[in-house]
Amino acid sequence: MDWVALVDVYRYANRMAVGTTIFALSSGPGKAGVAVIRVSGPAVRELMHTMASPEIGDRRAAFRRIVHPTTNALLDRAVVVFFAGPNSETGEDVVEFQVHGGRAVVRAVLDALATVPDCRMADPGEFARRAFDHGKLNLVEVESLADLVDAETDAQRHFALQSGSQLSTLYEGWRTRLIEIAALTEAAIDFSDEGDVSASSFEAARERAQPLADDLARHLNDGHRGEILRDGFRVVLVGAPNAGKSSLLNALARRDAAIVSEEAGTTRDVIEVGLDLEGYPVIVTDTAGIRETEGAIEREGIRRTLAAARAADLNVWLSETGLDSPPSEISRETLLAVRTKIDLESAAGAGSDLAISAKTGAGLAELTGEIARRAKRAMTSSDDPAAMPAVAQARHRGLVESASQSLQDFLIGSADDLELRAEDVRRAAHALGRITGRVDVEDVLGTIFSRFCIGK
Ligand SMILES: Nc1nc2c(ncn2[C@@H]2O[C@H](COP(=O)(O)OP(=O)(O)OP(=O)(O)O)[C@@H](O)[C@H]2O)c(=O)[nH]1
Numbered sequence: 001m002d003w004v005a006l007v008d009v010y011r012y013a014n015r016m017a018v019g020t021t022i023f024a025l026s027s028g029p030g031k032a033g034v035a036v037i038r039v040s041g042p043a044v045r046e047l048m049h050t051m052a053s054p055e056i057g058d059r060r061a062a063f064r065r066i067v068h069p070t071t072n073a074l075l076d077r078a079v080v081v082f083f084a085g086p087n088s089e090t091g092e093d094v095v096e097f098q099v100h101g102g103r104a105v106v107r108a109v110l111d112a113l114a115t116v117p118d119c120r121m122a123d124p125g126e127f128a129r130r131a132f133d134h135g136k137l138n139l140v141e142v143e144s145l146a147d148l149v150d151a152e153t154d155a156q157r158h159f160a161l162q163s164g165s166q167l168s169t170l171y172e173g174w175r176t177r178l179i180e181i182a183a184l185t186e187a188a189i190d191f192s193d194e195g196d197v198s199a200s201s202f203e204a205a206r207e208r209a210q211p212l213a214d215d216l217a218r219h220l221n222d223g224h225r226g227e228i229l230r231d232g233f234r235v236v237l238v239g240a241p242n243a244g245k246s247s248l249l250n251a252l253a254r255r256d257a258a259i260v261s262e263e264a265g266t267t268r269d270v271i272e273v274g275l276d277l278e279g280y281p282v283i284v285t286d287t288a289g290i291r292e293t294e295g296a297i298e299r300e301g302i303r304r305t306l307a308a309a310r311a312a313d314l315n316v317w318l319s320e321t322g323l324d325s326p327p328s329e330i331s332r333e334t335l336l337a338v339r340t341k342i343d344l345e346s347a348a349g350a351g352s353d354l355a356i357s358a359k360t361g362a363g364l365a366e367l368t369g370e371i372a373r374r375a376k377r378a379m380t381s382s383d384d385p386a387a388m389p390a391v392a393q394a395r396h397r398g399l400v401e402s403a404s405q406s407l408q409d410f411l412i413g414s415a416d417d418l419e420l421r422a423e424d425v426r427r428a429a430h431a432l433g434r435i436t437g438r439v440d441v442e443d444v445l446g447t448i449f450s451r452f453c454i455g456k
């Protein structure tokens with residue numbers, strides 16, 4: 001092998017070891033005052049040297065001429081901020097170019113970065129991925145970061161900000177308790193030829209497992225409020241044809257989202273509008289009016305109405321007279337009866353919780369207030385200070401449920417099959433570990449064991 005080939009092999013090996021550098025436009029696309037281009041990886045220092053010299057210290061910002069790394073052409077004048085790894089967001093060297101937010105400027109800087117060896121455009125989520133790989137964020141924190149970026153209402157923002165650290169602490173704490181339970185169970189196996197020691201060790205394990213199982217159950221029994229908060233509180237407008245459902249939807253949305261006409265049976269399909277009611281995300285659905293009909297299309301519409309009503313967190317039953325009652329398919333607990341068209345002379349009212357006019361706006365503030373109150377109740381915990389934080393993601397719920405199941409198996413399974421009980425605990429710990437992305441259960445067990453071996 002000649003030396004050129006050797007150098008190539010060396011370079012290649014080095015590159016694989018060092019890894020690539022990634023860059024991306026971190027601020028929103030389109031024209032803006034400032035655009036932030038973030039770069040992370042081993043090439044950052046070299047790239048700053050060629051594109052934005054002189055050198056900038058760790059956690060320092062400086063105003064610099066940004067030039068093309070090969071042609072030296074001026075690209076922009078911008079603020080450059082440097083974060084030396086590992087004390088950066090990704091754990092690697094990171095530089096941020098805060099350039100002028102015009103499309104051509106952004107394009108020029110991105111194109112220039114692409115010419116740097118081992119430097120490429122980041123894949124979606126790759127910065128967060130690197131932060132996870134370097135132990136900067138666990139999976140729960142990564143997910144809450146994504147929720148924060150997606151948050152559209154104040155309550156969502158607040159929940160995303162809180163849940164990351166709160167839930168990480170909760171799940172990690174549970175996992176630590178499980179590891180202790182696992183260690184006690186394994187000790188019971190180790191000492192199985194000394195009946196008393198074994199039995200009392202297993203007894204101690206179960207004593208610790210019961211309160212943990214209770215905690216998991218309390219966490220799961222949260223009325224799905226975290227998930228409702230992420231996905232929106234589902235309000236479905238139901239009623240007879242012509243009750244004024246589409247008119248109400250349009251009044252709430254403040255635009256003509258649905259067709260309104262005096263013809264009964266206008267709406268055939270479900271139409272959804274997302275609203276921010278006093279900071280709470282609410283999805284309002286307009287539906288086809290419910291009545292006996294021969295028309296196949298309308299019948300399909302009504303079938304969809306009932307399906308939407310069953311999935312609703314709240315069904316607003318609209319009625320012009322307040323006299324007709326909702327079909328039995330709609331659960332009474334989710335029902336709010338509202339009389340409509342109260343601006344009309346003929347309006348006679350009875351038996352409703354609220355009364356509105358989509359035309360004049362009368363009663364709408366009361367209705368949105370009531371919906372917001374119910375949404376808030378569904379999404380926030382009681383005032384109990386000891387209340388468990390809510391489950392934030394369906395992924396977490398599935399894993400907590402499976403941990404809870406394994407823990408139940410541990411609690412009710414036979415004490416004669418210690419190996420199986422140890423497996424129950426291991427499974428529970430594994431499920432919880434997968435929530436935060438820590439699955440090195442065996443390693444931790446190893447450390448705990450070294451403390452447990454009492455001279456045997
Ligand atoms: N005066 C008055 N008329 C209203 C009010 N709300 C709705 N209407 C009228 O009632 C008729 C039916 O309204 P829609 O909103 O289409 O009723 P809908 O419940 O969606 O009807 P379908 O889609 O057919 O089930 C239209 O002519 C509306 O202009 C109101 O508050 N006051």
Ligand SMILES: [Mg+2]
Nearest residue numbers: 245246266267
């Ligand atoms: Mg309609």
